[in-house]
Amino acid sequence: MPVDDYYKARRLGQREVSQRMQKGLSPYLPALENQVEHLNALNRKSLGVMTIPLKNIVGTATNGRANAFAANFMPLLSPASEFARKWQTLEDSVFKDGVRQPVTALEYLNRYYLVEGNKRVSVSRYLDMDSIEADVTRVIPSPDANDPEVRLFRELLPFIEDSGVRRLWFTREGSVAKLYELMGKTPGVKWTEEETADFRAGYYYFREAYKRVVDDKLSISTADAFLIYLEVFGYEKCWERSSEQLREQVSQLYCEYLRSDEERGVELIMEPNADSQSGGLFQSIFGPSKLKVGFLYNRSPEVSGWMYWHELGRVNLENEMKGKVETTACICEDPEKFEQEIERMIAEGNGLIFTTSPAMLSACVRPSLAHPEGKILNCSLLASYHKVRSYYIRTYEGKLLEGMIAGALAENDKIGYIADYPIFGIPASINAFALGARMVNPRARIYLAWSACSDFDEEHPFADPEIRVISNRDVSAPSRSAINHGLYRLTDSGMENLAIPILDWGKIYIALARSLINGKWGADQSGARALDYWWGMSANVIDIAVTQRMDTALARLIDIMRDGLHEGTVRVFEGQLVDQHGNVRCDRDSALSPAQILTMDYLLENVEGQVPLTENLRPEARALVELQGLRERGGLDAEEFSWSSNTAD
Secondary structure, eight states, X not given: OHHHHHHHHHHHHHHHHHHHHHTTOOOBOOBHHHHSTTGGGSOEXXXXXXXXXXXXXXXXXXXXXXXXXXXXXXXXXXXXXXXXXXXXXXXXXXXXXXXXXXXXXXEETTEEEEEEOHHHHHHHHHTTOOEEEEEEEEEOOOTTOOOHHHHHHHHHHHHHHHHOOOOOOXXXXXXXXXXXXXXXXXXXXXXXXXXXXXXXXXXXXXXXXXXXXXXXXXXXXXXXXXXXXXXXXXXXXGGGSOHHHHHHHHHHTHHHHHHHSTTXXXXXXXXXXXXXXXXXXXXXXXXXXXXXXXXXXSSOTTTOHHHHHHHHHHHHHHHHTBTTEEEEEEEOOOGGGHHHHHHHHHHTTOSEEEXXXXXXXXXXXXXXXXXXXXXXXXXXXXXXXXXXXXXXXXXXXXHHHHHHHHHHHOTTSEEEEEEOOOBTTHHHHHHHHHHHHHHHOTTOEEEEEETTBTTOOSSOOOSOTTOOEEEOOSOOOTTSOGGGSSEEEEETTEEEEEEEEEEOHHHHHHHHHHHXXXXXXXXXXXXXXXXXXEEOGGGTSEEEEEOTTSOHHHHHHHHHHHHHHHHTOOOSSBSOEEBTTSOEEEOTTOBOOHHHHHTOOOOBTTEEOOOOOGGGBOHHHHHHHHHHBTTTTTTOOGGGEEEESSOOO
């Protein structure tokens, strides 16, 4: 009955008014003219008649009849009023024949504000309809507007024009580009009707599953959640997955949604905790008799220096914990089979799995969700998944010492630095090296080359023949001479090695295996934060070996700085730091936090060279860079990270 429905609708409106007033919010429909300065002066574009989501209609264009509706479009006027009678008549008509005439609306930032048709929207919402026909005019934001929402809309607009889909709203910049990538689509190419229908179906079914599982508990948008879903489970035929399957997958991702929520981020564990290395009596009696630990390599340790050092770590783990740990190593060079190999390792009873390349990160996610009993870690920085922990070494600490040696021995003040991939963590190493060189030689300049670039010449990495002191890759393949990695000097008789980094992955593997055996694995997890282990010299996981021919005074200085890094009395990025563009990145009396170091995406003023574009990289380098590259993951906020110098493992 329309009369009864009006009473019910009015009570919903009154309840909305009461709740919003308690929160200090305006209880009535917002007017666009009150939100946007000089609204009438902005350019407009007619979009014609289209179907729009009712939930995206958020207010009115002007203040007219502002008190007639609550903020949820439910009516507020007396049931005895002419307004109420018209509402009831309209409801009866809509119930029988639907909404016959389109409403008129202004679109601003993917939200709609009614010019005409308030009652039709009110009735449609009360009847729990999903969408409505509308004659829409887009209000185009001012081109100089720098509001975050304006930037998000400008990113979204090409997607709307390509796809015709208007339901999405992301809360983070870069999301639209990521969506195109995950869907395998090219921006600027119009979708077919079938493609649009498939996407709408997939998004609709996901939204229904997400609402049932999450139920508006989080601040992230449904589109944000959908993007995370696609990262893990893929877009292919997502519209064909059953409701039960979708709810199960969304449930598996719940912790990832918690982590992505605005109040959660990444926990950096900067030091091992001795408490986690010993178990109690209960654990000694009831804990596992032997832990199976699997290692996944994407290249053979016989040809890859990186994998060779990880293999040494595996051997050290097995030797150190003989009788308690059993290890196996698998080599898989096909990225398409990484996930399959991880699943096989879990099936074979490996309770702890180390994947030793950042390129394997995405392959870890689905197995970790499907098998929470297995603990999976990835050797990378900035892993952003709750169920997959990451681990890495603070290599920049060793680079500080190498830079000091280079600065002291570069007689012409020119020093070469060969970086590998333009990913996070690399700028910290380059800048630490540059700082070390400047400590002993204020005139030192660091000339940068990138081995991942397609035009890189390994025999002649620098055009300037005067660059004689060079920092090259941290590790070398066993088949290569050790002299062409680390820090070396070119002489008339050849290369002279100056310093070689030493990476002890075994100490990380031993500490984490003990943590799991001793029942301390969950002690370091704070809520739904992702967890990154990032250890350095204080944990004895990195050091440098220096040439015996080094000047005694310089060797003594290096020892003093090494001791300071071990003890924590020396901080690499402390004091004024100025980048290549003259921007002050750290004040004279301050120091960068671990999170600021981790997310560093700039180069300091005494570095010559730039971060290369993705298109200038070798094809085999692009996959890793697309995952963790500086440009691809730009805009990372250090505020999303927290850190601990002594947290349980």
